[in-house]
Amino acid sequence: MATEPEFQQAYQEIVTALQDSTLFEKHPKYQKVLPVVSIPERIIQFRVTWENDKGEQEVASGYRVQYNSAKGPYKGGLRFHPSVNLSILKFLGFEQIFKNALTGLDMGGAKGGLCVDLKGRSDNEIRRICYAFMKELSRHIGQDTDVPAGDIGVGGREVGFLFGAFKSYRNSWEGVLTGKGLNWGGSLIRPEATGYGCVYFTQAMIDYATKGKESFAGKRVAISGSGNVAQFAALKVIELGGVVVSLSDSQGCIISENGITAEQVAAIAEAKIKFQSLEQIVGDYSAFAENKVKYLAGARPWVNAGPVDIALPCATQNEVSGDEAKGLVAAGVKFVAEGSNMGCTPDAIHVFETARSTAKSSSEAVWYAVGKASNCGGVACSGLEMAQNSQRVRWTRETVDKELKKIMINCFNECVGAAQEYSSEENKNALPSIVKGANIAGFVKVADAMFDQGDVF
Template identity: 50%
Template sequence: MNVKNILTNLETKHPGEKEYLQAVHEVLESIESIYNENPQYEAAKIIERLVEPDRVLTFRVTWLDDEGQVHVNLGYRIQFNNAIGPYKGGIRLHPSVNLSILKFLGFEQTFKNALTTLPLGGAKGGSDFNPKGKSDAEIMRFCQAFMLELWRMIGPNTDVPAGDIGTGGREIGYLYGMYKKLQFENTGVLTGKGLNWGGSLVRPEATGFGATYFTNEMLATNNDSFKDKIVCVSGFGNVAWGVALKVTELGGKVVTISGPDGYIYDERGLDADKIEYMLALRASNNDIVSPYADEFPEAQFIAGKKPWEVKCDIAMPSATQNELNGEDAVKLIANGVQYVAEVSNMGCTPEAVEALHKAKIPFGPGKAVNAGGVGVSGLEMSQNAMKLNWTAEEVDAKLHQMMSSIHSACIKYGLQDDGYINYVKGANVAGFIKVADTMLDQGIV
């Protein structure tokens, strides 16, 4: 495999899709040696098949606002790879959504889902619709119009969407209601459902809890723990909330959260009341984090900046892609950061990852660290299929075991001769081998 030639060809075919090309580049660099050691992959053109999605669906979504005005948005579903199971991936509703971002997310999802050990393929979808500031009725009309275009292409054994940025329990409810009306059946075709109608306990916390369990495994590998560790977290949504809950439970102190307007520095750390307030903050529809400092005057709001300038032991970017760049990584290293766990999808730029690796800072990539969200979605699918509900303790135990297994796979393929664990290589190789070998088993399709 010649990584440079493959990327050049992709750039020619998909110009301007920078996030997608970045994700492909990272994976290909990691797997180059194992790929070249196995000529059967080259003979079957596994890479050429793996980097292109099975299909890309683009559609118009037309809906009415509360004043009767017509609005038009673009909708997408990227069904990337279903070698090991039905397509699985979230629906993102955000103005930044475009083809490049969704292809990168679908590509990453393929490997992430493989790491969970569950039989799930990779997909992603969404729209440039912005739910912020919209009424419940407007969001309902949008979701119904979105599902009217999508419903024929999904199903419990075909493609199972989930929530993502901008798509919470309310949106999943509206999407699911329209799907079962159109399909005339009640199946577990979406995950992140309400507990009254097929949802799983621990699902809202799953991504944050799973990320913390994975990071705890990283710490334990060095005979370390979260106890008394200073932790910087970005974001203030569902994922950051889950991280804050579990880190605090394990004895760590979360001192930052952030939003598009800047970040909060709370030297005392987030306690139960402050973590509970994050739910109200997230539900406010303002998409800003500054009100936290009004609610808790001992905290500082730093406008227009990111939390990576704060001295900490552990950094856990939990907001969006490429939120931690090379300059941020240098600041963290200079301030003595000991671990970085990428909770958001591709939350660190290549320059940041390179700097962390060069400094031998243990760095967990998003496809491993945040796999708990899709993992519990898979457990929700299992519960739906069996028509039962597991207790929160049962789900949490399965999540904990899943994250421990993913960490072990990363060590298996990422442990270097000098003792440093390259978690990026470990996660990419482990996920790739599972998907590639399955594709070989199934022939040229």
């Protein structure tokens, strides 16, 4: 664990939440679960080789961490990025176990990926990479065994190539991947689901904190990232009347005093498929000619966006530091919900949780939602896609969206309920901690299944 800092951080978050509650005091048997659930059921590491467009052979390490199947088939994304390593995949897979449990659907936890940079590669080369990766992965997955999805670097194009490769190698057309194209087994709302779900969860927090008196309307919302999650979170915020004041990528951020428009989000979506940076997009696309934005190189939005009511980190892990969290609190933030996995550092979480626990009223508090709860909309919709595949039907957009919203609201209520039920004596008068509630609720669901199945005894 000492050489796996991301995994250790994710593990420690669970341990801290459980130990700072009355769960082990009320039910001592649950202490047995931690050492078992923290070790993956299986880790598959394999060599991936392909021919690049120059006719040269390249090689990279591929992985699938099949972490826990107590709640259902292994379920979790595939990440194609040069940062991919076992620590990151174990952290993501570990988070996925409890995130999937919080959806209320039958899914276990897993994660996988390839240590590769797709930038600058042609569609043909990316197809060859996907086929080379799936040549080995296809031995270990199936609709009742392990159902991967996309993640960073794996969008609709890559999912299509991976599905085609699986079908070719296994001679089987099945719902073995989610995030598929609508024309071949995909679900409406799936591309939007993580971003939409994060906004729905945040709305549930707003409803709870304000007793239904407030909404996104008129709220200034800082969003990080500019990929799938950030794009659809921004579009849903705009639809609900909020003002999106920022987006970002790995090279910098854009700030808009008057609000980023839906047309600008569409331009970013079009350009990001071509791996263009925000700096290039702002200069090249006409959508930014009339409604000007400020580009800040090498900056993140949190201390640059001005007054902020809501912050939605939607980029990657550890993207909000302790100092940035203090800056957000000083800027007036009241609601923080992670669209990314483990988006806030432990220092940042401490800042937000202190601002909640010391508040005299819910209107003065900062409400922080950890990613395993607030970004579970993506995998929830993946579960709905699996259900549609099993039935050989396609639900309407309205049906999927209604189910997604219901799952996110139920998830929020379960987090609040667990936080209140297992609150320690010194915290019983404080407002409920969503981060502790999410960790406890997800853990108990998985632990009960593991006891029932004899994984823990």
